[in-house]
Amino acid sequence: MTPRRILFLGPPGAGKGTQAARVAERLAIPHVSTGDMFRDHVERGTELGRRVKAIMESGEYVPDDIVIAMLNQRIAESDAQKGFILDGFPRTVAQAEALDTELGSAGLDAVVLFEVEREELVSRLLGRGRADDTEATVRNRLEVYEEQTAPLVDLYRRRGLLVVANGAGEIDAITDRVLEALEA
Numbered sequence: 001m002t003p004r005r006i007l008f009l010g011p012p013g014a015g016k017g018t019q020a021a022r023v024a025e026r027l028a029i030p031h032v033s034t035g036d037m038f039r040d041h042v043e044r045g046t047e048l049g050r051r052v053k054a055i056m057e058s059g060e061y062v063p064d065d066i067v068i069a070m071l072n073q074r075i076a077e078s079d080a081q082k083g084f085i086l087d088g089f090p091r092t093v094a095q096a097e098a099l100d101t102e103l104g105s106a107g108l109d110a111v112v113l114f115e116v117e118r119e120e121l122v123s124r125l126l127g128r129g130r131a132d133d134t135e136a137t138v139r140n141r142l143e144v145y146e147e148q149t150a151p152l153v154d155l156y157r158r159r160g161l162l163v164v165a166n167g168a169g170e171i172d173a174i175t176d177r178v179l180e181a182l183e184a
């Protein structure tokens with residue numbers, strides 16, 4: 001059976017968000033993006049949005065306790081009981097541990113790692129025109145990823161959950177590759 005509790009992992013610009021939306025639709029499970037949730041708070045001008053806006057614009061990570069609380073609340077909702085694709089969470093070891101606690105013994109079914117060359121990442125990010133995609137921020141986001149999030153790759157590989165997907169090429173072809181890899 002196709003896994004239903006799925007994590008998409010990879011550097012900023014690797015296409016996780018685009019692919020998560022498409023794969024989630026095909027599998028009829030929710031796409032859970034902490035970045036989208038924060039951007040929504042910023043747009044609506046909520047208290048949380050005001051707290052995270054400057055952090056996001058600098059390319060730093062929002063403090064773990066804030067992200068973890070928001071994510072736990074989201075995956076407790078009824079639509080997430082049949083599964084989900086997590087996109088952009090966990091991003092630190094502490095977040096991964098919190099997710100383990102939240103999911104209990106069943107845990108995640110699969111982790112898809114998106115691999116894209118660094119140069120390609122930078123050019124994609126600079127072309128995207130998001131508020132947190134200026135040159136200095138892009139550089140910082142990639143550094144923060146290497147420092148804080150890349151260690152999760154080994155953690156999930158050791159658990160035998162990791163599936164590697166080449167994130168270069170046509171959007172449709174990548175979606176097909178990811179779906180195939182998940183079904184294998």
Ligand code: AMP
Nearest residue numbers: 034035055056060061062067088089091
């Ligand atoms: P994203 O759209 O996933 O690239 O997220 C945009 C920004 O939101 C990130 O650069 C962080 O500032 C913040 N963010 C999203 N998810 C997390 C997370 N799991 N931990 C910390 N910060 C996050």
